[in-house]
Amino acid sequence: MSESSSSVSRKSGLPPGSLVHVGEVLATETRVSVVDYTTERSREFVARSIDEITRYRDTGSVIWVNVEGLINVELIEAIGQQFDIHPLVLEDILNTQQRPKFEQYDEYLFLVFKVIYPADDGVSVNYEQVSILILDDYVFTFKEKQDDIFEPIKARLRNHKGRYRSLGADYLAYAILDTVVDLYLSLQDYMDELIESVEEDLLASPGTETLATIQRIRRELIFIRRSSAPLRELLNGILRSDSLLIGDGTLIYFRDVHDHVLRVTDAFDTYRDMVTGLLDIYNSTISNRMNEIMKVLTVFASIFIPLTFITGIYGMNFAYMPELGWKWSYPLLWVGFILIPVILLVYFKRKKWL
Amino acid sequence: MSESSSSVSRKSGLPPGSLVHVGEVLATETRVSVVDYTTERSREFVARSIDEITRYRDTGSVIWVNVEGLINVELIEAIGQQFDIHPLVLEDILNTQQRPKFEQYDEYLFLVFKVIYPADDGVSVNYEQVSILILDDYVFTFKEKQDDIFEPIKARLRNHKGRYRSLGADYLAYAILDTVVDLYLSLQDYMDELIESVEEDLLASPGTETLATIQRIRRELIFIRRSSAPLRELLNGILRSDSLLIGDGTLIYFRDVHDHVLRVTDAFDTYRDMVTGLLDIYNSTISNRMNEIMKVLTVFASIFIPLTFITGIYGMNFAYMPELGWKWSYPLLWVGFILIPVILLVYFKRKKWL
Amino acid sequence: MSESSSSVSRKSGLPPGSLVHVGEVLATETRVSVVDYTTERSREFVARSIDEITRYRDTGSVIWVNVEGLINVELIEAIGQQFDIHPLVLEDILNTQQRPKFEQYDEYLFLVFKVIYPADDGVSVNYEQVSILILDDYVFTFKEKQDDIFEPIKARLRNHKGRYRSLGADYLAYAILDTVVDLYLSLQDYMDELIESVEEDLLASPGTETLATIQRIRRELIFIRRSSAPLRELLNGILRSDSLLIGDGTLIYFRDVHDHVLRVTDAFDTYRDMVTGLLDIYNSTISNRMNEIMKVLTVFASIFIPLTFITGIYGMNFAYMPELGWKWSYPLLWVGFILIPVILLVYFKRKKWL
Amino acid sequence: MSESSSSVSRKSGLPPGSLVHVGEVLATETRVSVVDYTTERSREFVARSIDEITRYRDTGSVIWVNVEGLINVELIEAIGQQFDIHPLVLEDILNTQQRPKFEQYDEYLFLVFKVIYPADDGVSVNYEQVSILILDDYVFTFKEKQDDIFEPIKARLRNHKGRYRSLGADYLAYAILDTVVDLYLSLQDYMDELIESVEEDLLASPGTETLATIQRIRRELIFIRRSSAPLRELLNGILRSDSLLIGDGTLIYFRDVHDHVLRVTDAFDTYRDMVTGLLDIYNSTISNRMNEIMKVLTVFASIFIPLTFITGIYGMNFAYMPELGWKWSYPLLWVGFILIPVILLVYFKRKKWL
């Protein structure tokens, strides 16, 4: 949450095209891990210089360069120069407040989007921007921080299981995107559980902390929808693209990711209605409770206030109050003290207050 | 309901293309019933092996293979291999959290959607995912569980009534879709009744359980709309499709289904407004009732509090209180005790509180 | 209202294409009135058999067959066979829960829509489904019940006033549609009056019956909008249609109907906002009234409760209460009894409570 | 307001094409003023017969015929015959409940829209329907009543200032439309002021009349939006029209009007949000005030009710109440009478009630 409200405009005032990391710094160093694989073999290593990255060009293997942490601007600039990437693309990679988008260039494709998944603590959500550059035999991924969200892909490349290693850079890009959309699906699970727990709270005993949770869900949803909705457009862009960088055989896989994205965004759209529903229930419950409280007050007050008035009468000290001297006054009054409440209680019962 | 909140992402972490049943398991075994019919004859049996399914290929008859229960992944994989179905389609069949969609392949058409209908108990709703593969002379249906929703179609094929047996696989597919949309219509009936009963409750005596029912309807509607809205798109896809698998004569029938789908989705869209209306009425009723309660309290308190004050005055023990000794004090006070309430009651009457 | 919630799905389970009357039966018999007219003459009679209908074919006159009551399925089937109407169209005519639509066939045009108009009792609304088949020289109208909504058209055909008799079947179809849209305009009048009367009630003395009326209007509007909104599409379909059955000269008349439909649907769309507004006013009024009630209670309680406390003090029976013996205690207390309310009243006045 | 709710359907039952004035009669006579101008000269007169209008045909001048009051149906029929106007257009001119629209005919263009502007009294709004017929050298305007909204245009034609007189009928039509849209802009001013004054009221002392004003604004806005929204479409129609009656040089002026219309309709769309906002503030203010009232009641009651109970105890007449005889009972009690309120006040202070 705090991320989104941080310095959106930190770069304002700089000339366009200046390469500066814009956004919260989520990693203090830049780690570049490379996977270089062909159908036959697969190799993983951590690159320390730009040479280690460019060395494998045109060797017929697919090279996946995963850059984690965006603090090393020089490195990203060097990659840009070596692979002839447009300065505005490099700028977009470094600015972590991008709107998800797909851009097609002659020599490469550029994708940028948010990865959102529930944090391990179970109460918060992790945000991270990921950019992908798809070249002929290179795939670059740029991430804001070091984590293991791409670990499953690496594992599969390592074990040469599945179609992974036999297919090209486009299939690797698909696998990355698919992994990311799966994280959105787990976010959907997380949201489902959160909303369900709030619903249970509402039926049991809604309090101010329930209200705070509803508000938190609403805010999270606003950010999640803002990040996920443009994914539809992004995938549409890929599906309609005529780039040779994506093979015909791989397009069907992107279509599958597109279906998943539609499912996720459909779900997030309906969550909005659900949260409104939660708030409605909360408010109705509060009103109901107020009614209960008022009923109790009214029943107590309506019964005892008239009785107290009666006692008041015979507490007066007038010299001439004949009833005071009668023998049956007091017992008769007790009859009234019992009858009046009974009558009123029957009346309230009829009004369905009790 | 619980289904939707179950493990959406159970498959996260698996490589794409792995065939695994994703979703709640609704049937413990997989039952394959086959109907093989031509204009002249019709035969029904339960297939135990893949051979019993493939045996009838190219015999000129239409073969409907109805797979109930998705636990037998091997069988579905075998069907995929025998009929050359794309692995992603098989994956979609096995993943029961699909968004309804229509996909056109060269050799077959793929449809997946939800069947929703009121349960026999009258208070809950059954969800089930159904996938249809339409080949030249085969129609495969994959269902999550064993039930009799397709029984009417089978009955008609058996009795060779109607146009059923004289028309091809595309007409069978239409009949299945039509049956499913009819179930949505019965769901509409069910919702109409539910909403009407809530309306009656609201006029009679709305309580917290009414609120719970409204919330339940709202949640059901969200899921129903999420499942039914993409049906429009699905039917549109079929109508615009140029596949040779759907004959020109059959298209008009799909257009008819399309009309029904529009009717159903129109209705479900308006239910949203209705539920909002129910909640508005509920809240207004609660407010009204609070007003009633407060009026009673105010009338009681406003009448008796001043009177009690007066009795308090003459209950004081001052040595010099001349009124205490007067003969007509007490009777006069009684005049006040009667007049003050009368005046106040007239005042409240004028304010239309009584 | 009740109609809409009746058996939407009565037909579920029947094979598609079976001719059955679906929906509430609004007429116990089927009455077929025929108007056969040319520029020169006009003849009206009630047809008893299918022959009386088909007899005039190709005689150069325009024949309008008005079928009222849908219970005689055989007759409609006979018309279908004689004029070669597609079974699905006949099905749609018999199913009175159709979504309004326009369908173009080679030999005929098919229109189905709802007629809605205020009932004579002034408090309810009449619903009826009307289907129109436009052939070269025949116009068939199918209505659910016998009423006189088409009487003005017949009157004009009779009196050979206007352009009616000189123009063909397409112009007759236009005249029918125009009459129907005029009924919608009268419905708009009726709604305007209803909403205005509720507004007046709200300003005067809103009660629970006002709330019930608002809810009733809301429900009516949902059904009216559901029935009228697709009329736009229907007219658009006619205007964009390239059928030779509608002459170029007549198209401009349909465009005029289209304008009216837009006006009607615009109005019904804004009524939704108005009803929401009514409810808002209702709720605010209830809140306002609650405020009034609470003010009265608070003013009474705040003034008399402290005074009663004071009387309580001097009603105590302590042996040593020097004030009780003082001569001016009682008169001084009276000063307090007058001053305290005055001060509090000024305070409440300042708070604008009085 | 009342206009809109008047007899929308007065014409129902009449054959289409009958020329009848439909709508409220706003002028008891029809006044026809003519301006006949060329670049060199300009002449104004009031026409008494159709001849005076047609006489200037083909003289090379532009003739503007401004018909005020629609009661003289014969005149409008005569114009229709003389200038060969389609009967449906004449009908639309006479029916003052038209939806704004633009229609292109071979020989003329037809525009109909509403003019809305704040009345001189500053509290209400004037509605009037204006139709324009643009012919080659004639411009007809039909207004519901006599007023001076077109006075500025006449003044400029008179003084031969601006480009007015040198340009043709299309430019005159533009000038009329521009004047009308300027009136909408003044309506926007008026609405701005109205909303601002309500906002000030809300902060000062909202009462039921504020609520009534908000409701009035809402209703006005519904009608204004219904009248102004179709203007976008109308202008779009003109801009996309390929009619030779509008010169290329004039089109840019209509584009300018289109921009203004977008500005006006944008503004009216946002007013809806504003009014919702006003109502929200109103309701929240009422709730706030209720809170204030309840706090006062609660503070008074909570302080004095316990104290009164204590005085009640020692007002009892038991024979054995040792405290009554103690010397320090009464002064000690006074300590309690002072301490208890102090403690409660501190408690309420902490709760931020005071």
Next chain:
Amino acid sequence: MSESSSSVSRKSGLPPGSLVHVGEVLATETRVSVVDYTTERSREFVARSIDEITRYRDTGSVIWVNVEGLINVELIEAIGQQFDIHPLVLEDILNTQQRPKFEQYDEYLFLVFKVIYPADDGVSVNYEQVSILILDDYVFTFKEKQDDIFEPIKARLRNHKGRYRSLGADYLAYAILDTVVDLYLSLQDYMDELIESVEEDLLASPGTETLATIQRIRRELIFIRRSSAPLRELLNGILRSDSLLIGDGTLIYFRDVHDHVLRVTDAFDTYRDMVTGLLDIYNSTISNRMNEIMKVLTVFASIFIPLTFITGIYGMNFAYMPELGWKWSYPLLWVGFILIPVILLVYFKRKKWL
């Protein structure tokens, strides 16, 4: 805010095409600063006459003319004449209530939009209209007032850093637009902070001033959205334009601005939801608090009112009240005085009121 509600229609009544400054006058004089630069050199000066502006025509340099203050209508008219600008464009420049738009002319491009940025005081927002004319080698910017929002661009032109000076007028126009959109991004920051501070207030102690702030944010947002939403269209216009005035190499930069605009408008759209959320929380909090208050009142009243009634009984002065003489009456009563509150408190505890 006040600006928007000022005289929208001050010009109503003037003939179209009259050059008059419409809108609030934000600068009392017109200041024309010129930057004339080529790749090699850059010169800045303040122009005092139209000659100083036109002198550099066709010298191969790019000339940026920044006009601040619109009071000098003659100057703008002179520029219009010298550079052959359409009168309607000049009118639009002078009317500061334009809807943002892009217009393509043969010889120049015209852009007009609002610049909105947080004022230095941190509580208000600055509005200003900026128009841009892009010619072959001239760029004109017209601003309502003198400020330093374009200072960063000038600084960069001065220091010949970046690509600025080597690229043409189109790139300069891009730089200006980019600067403006960056200001919107800083506005987004400002709004984020404002909303966050309100949220904190809501959790701490919401009062009427919180409500006023929410209303203020809502109003600001309405105006911001009205000003920013058309920017999407404006940029789309530029991107789709086929004007030779924008080079192919520069288009990609405008695409980048377009992405930023989408981000900004997405954010402002979601703020609407957020503000609704804030108000919901506010109202729920008020309701909650009312509940708290009522609970306190009810607990106090329900406990002490019955007790006071009991004291009332034994305060009566009947001659025959046997209990008064009993020795244990008074102590027993005290047991009741302690037990009754304990029982009630346990009851309230169970109801979760305490």
